[in-house]
Amino acid sequence: xxxxxxxxxxxxxxxxxxxxxxxxxxxxxxxxxxxxxxxxxxxxxxxxxxxxxxxxxxxxxxxxxxxxxxxxxxxxxxxxxxxxxxxxxxxxxxxxxxxxxxxxxxxxxxxxxxxxxxxxxxxxxxxxxxxxxxxxxxxxxxxxxxxxxxxxxxxxxxxxxxxxxxxxxxxxxxxxxxxxxxxxxxxxxxxxxxxxxxxxxxxxxxxxxxxxxxxxxxxxxxxxxxxxxxxxxxxxxxxxxxxxxxxxxxxxxxxxxxxxxxxxxxxxxxxxxxxxxxxxxxxxxxxxxxxxxxxxxxxxxxxxxxxxxxxxxxxxxxxxxxxxxxxxxxxxxxxxxxxxxxxxxxxxxxxxxxxxxxxxxxxxxxxxxxxxxxxxxxxxxxxxxxxxxxxxxxxxxxxxxxxxxxxxxxxxxxxxxx
Numbered sequence: 001x002x003x004x005x006x007x008x009x010x011x012x013x014x015x016x017x018x019x020x021x022x023x024x025x026x027x028x029x030x031x032x033x034x035x036x037x038x039x040x041x042x043x044x045x046x047x048x049x050x051x052x053x054x055x056x057x058x059x060x061x062x063x064x065x066x067x068x069x070x071x072x073x074x075x076x077x078x079x080x081x082x083x084x085x086x087x088x089x090x091x092x093x094x095x096x097x098x099x100x101x102x103x104x105x106x107x108x109x110x111x112x113x114x115x116x117x118x119x120x121x122x123x124x125x126x127x128x129x130x131x132x133x134x135x136x137x138x139x140x141x142x143x144x145x146x147x148x149x150x151x152x153x154x155x156x157x158x159x160x161x162x163x164x165x166x167x168x169x170x171x172x173x174x175x176x177x178x179x180x181x182x183x184x185x186x187x188x189x190x191x192x193x194x195x196x197x198x199x200x201x202x203x204x205x206x207x208x209x210x211x212x213x214x215x216x217x218x219x220x221x222x223x224x225x226x227x228x229x230x231x232x233x234x235x236x237x238x239x240x241x242x243x244x245x246x247x248x249x250x251x252x253x254x255x256x257x258x259x260x261x262x263x264x265x266x267x268x269x270x271x272x273x274x275x276x277x278x279x280x281x282x283x284x285x286x287x288x289x290x291x292x293x294x295x296x297x298x299x300x301x302x303x304x305x306x307x308x309x310x311x312x313x314x315x316x317x318x319x320x321x322x323x324x325x326x327x328x329x330x331x332x333x334x335x336x337x338x339x340x341x342x343x344x345x346x347x348x349x350x351x352x353x354x355x356x357x358x359x360x361x362x363x364x365x366x367x368x369x370x371x372x373x374x375x376x377x378x379x380x381x382x383x384x385x386x387x388x389x390x391x392x393x394x395x396x397x398x399x400x401x402x403x404x405x406x407x408x409x410x411x412x413x414x415x416x417x418x
Contacts, residue, residue, distance in 0.1 A: 025148020054375025059111020
């Protein structure tokens with residue numbers, strides 16, 4: 001049996017496919033809860049700290065523009081190596097930042113590198129994983145990201161406690177990027193294990209038949225958006241609101257902790273424990289999507305995220321606001337965990353089997369538009385009114401997203417039991 005005919009086995013490539021992603025996510029998870037705190041230490045107001053936190057999502061949005069072209073042109077492994085190197089440079093910039101502006105530039109560059117790194121692994125899973133296992137495989141990939149966001153804050157809390165410096169978490173990110181690069185260089189490339197793309201199972205859009213040519217033109221992001229404007233304007237808008245409510249949670253919780261006086265190590269620990277709950281649900285999410293359909297993961301997740309934001313908005317001035325914060329952080333993690341891998345799975349369902357990177361870049365750009373807009377909206381509303389109002393507004397955004405997903409998932413990604 002030739003390499004191109006070798007049956008897919010996720011277990012055989014799990015180490016090379018998932019370990020670099022886990023390491024990168026650990027480093028990213030270590031710094032995300034601390035960005036508002038570092039910005040505040042550099043003299044930023046609460047609103048400006050929220051804006052700087054949002055730079056990572058804005059960077060991901062901008063990074064989506066060339067990421068499909070980059071991955072198609074130089075391959076997954078090379079794209080991930082360059083993304084790791086770029087991240088190291090960006091983290092060093094954050095460490096030496098003398099003011100919030102330089103810190104924001106470093107965080108923005110991390111977001112660009114994250115977009116390329118994430119798309120490279122998403123493209124591999126879309127191309128090689130059979131459709132019948134797709135949601136579980138992509139939920140596992142989502143679970144790997146969540147595992148990193150669970151382990152990273154715990155490690156950063158311990159490092160800050162031992163060193164007394166938030167910069168130790170940034171050095172951890174550098175170490176994780178170096179380790180990921182070493183693994184990418186030393187372990188076999190997963191895409192080489194199975195040879196050429198295997199069109200096993202048709203996508204809802206019918207673009208992955210065996211007759212599809214093995215070599216396809218590399219399409220730019222905006223041309224791809226034009227070609228797929230119907231699905232991106234409808235289901236893509238729902239995906240953007242998923243990205244918005246998730247990004248709001250990522251930024252809102254550290255900002256809320258700052259506003260009610262929780263210390264940096266405690267904030268990292270609380271968010272790390274919440275990340276553990278989030279991580280624990282990734283396989284359940286995949287099982288639900290593969291057995292019952294994507295919508296049965298999407299709607300409960302979005303309603304839960306919306307409800308958590310709405311309740312959080314009412315707790316800021318309560319005597320037990322710290323206890324409310326901890327409880328809602330855990331509840332939001334449950335809701336987010338139920339949607340683990342949702343956007344990656346929907347993107348894979350819609351993408352062509354051969355050469356999916358350009359479409360996935362367009363899909364991620366659409367979803368990341370919401371991820372980038374939400375923190376900026378949170379910062380703006382906080383500056384003009386209050387953090388509580390920002391939380392309430394994002395809760396309403398989550399409910400609107402649930403309605404769009406309810407309407408358009410059955411139309412564009414209908415469930416077909418296998």
